[in-house]
Amino acid sequence: AQSVSQHNHHVILSEAASLELGCNYSYGGTVNLFWYVQYPGQHLQLLLKYFSGDPLVKGIKGFEAEFIKSKFSFNLRKPSVQWSDTAEYFCAVSINNAGNMLTFGGGTRLMVKP
Amino acid sequence: DTAVSQTPKYLVTQMGNDKSIKCEQNLGHDTMYWYKQDSKKFLKIMFSYNNKELIINETVPNRFSPKSPDKAHLNLHINSLELGDSAVYFCASSQGLNQPQHFGDGTRLSIL
Numbered sequence: 001a002q003s004v005s006q007h008n009h010h011v012i013l014s015e016a017a018s019l020e021l022g023c024n025y026s027y028g029g030t031v032n033l034f035w036y037v038q039y040p041g042q043h044l045q046l047l048l049k050y051f052s053g054d055p056l057v058k059g060i061k062g063f064e065a066e067f068i069k070s071k072f073s074f075n076l077r078k079p080s081v082q083w084s085d086t087a088e089y090f091c092a093v094s095i096n097n098a099g100n101m102l103t104f105g106g107g108t109r110l111m112v113k114p
Numbered sequence: 115d116t117a118v119s120q121t122p123k124y125l126v127t128q129m130g131n132d133k134s135i136k137c138e139q140n141l142g143h144d145t146m147y148w149y150k151q152d153s154k155k156f157l158k159i160m161f162s163y164n165n166k167e168l169i170i171n172e173t174v175p176n177r178f179s180p181k182s183p184d185k186a187h188l189n190l191h192i193n194s195l196e197l198g199d200s201a202v203y204f205c206a207s208s209q210g211l212n213q214p215q216h217f218g219d220g221t222r223l224s225i226l
Contacts, residue, residue, distance in 0.1 A: 032212055034214065038155075043118075043218055043219045044157075044204065045217070046215075046216075049214050051212070090157060092157075096211075096212055100145060100147075100162060100210075100211040100212050101147065102149075102159055102215065103159065104149075104156070106155070107155045107157070
C-alpha cells in the first residue's frame with residue numbers, strides 16, 4: 001500500500017519569507033499528486049495537482065509544486081508567504097484504477113506571523 | 115450554492131447509538147467519498163463509490179456503511195458508535211476517477 005510522508009509537522013514563518021513544505025510518497029507505479037489546504041474551521045480546498053506532463057505545476061494563490069520522480073517527492077513552494085496563508089497543508093496521492101481514493105500525508109501546520 | 119454539503123455539521127451522541135450523516139453534491143459528479151479526520155488532523159479514506167461500485171478501505175469497521183440513493187447522495191451510517199469514532203467526517207466528490215476531489219465542510223462527531 002502506498003504511504004505519504006510530510007516531514008514538517010509545524011512551520012512558523014514571518015510574512016514575506018519563502019516556503020517549502022516537503023512531501024514524499026512510497027509507491028513504485030504511476031501516481032496522481034495533490035496539495036490541499038485547510039484553513040481553520042474550513043473544509044479542504046485543492047491548491048494544485050499533478051497528473052502528467054510538466055513536473056512543475058502552478059496552483060492557486062501563488063503556490064507551486066515540483067514532482068521529482070527519482071526522489072518520490074512533490075514539495076510545495078511559495079516565494080513569499082502572507083499572514084492569510086496560515087493553515088494546515090496536506091499532500092495526497094491517488095493511484096490509477098484504485099477507486100481514486102486519496103492517501104493523505106499527516107499534514108503540516110503553517111503559521112505566518114504578521 | 116454549496117457544491118458538497120453535509121448534514122449535520124455537528125453531532126453529539128452517546129456510545130452504542132446508531133447515527134447517519136448525509137452528503138449531497140450538486141456538481142453532477144459521479145464518484146463520492148467519505149474520509150475520517152482524527153484529532154491529530156490525520157485524514158484517512160473510508161469509502162469510494164462510483165456507478166454503484168463500492169470500494170472499501172479494509173481498515174474500516176463494518177459498523178460503518180455507506181448508502182447511495184442516487185448519484186448525488188452518499189450517506190454514512192454508523193452502528194453501535196464507539197468512543198474512537200469521534201472525529202470529523204468529510205464527504206467529497208469528483209467527476210470520474212482520477213480527478214480532483216471537492217470536499218464538504220465536514221461533520222464533527224463527538225461520542226460521549
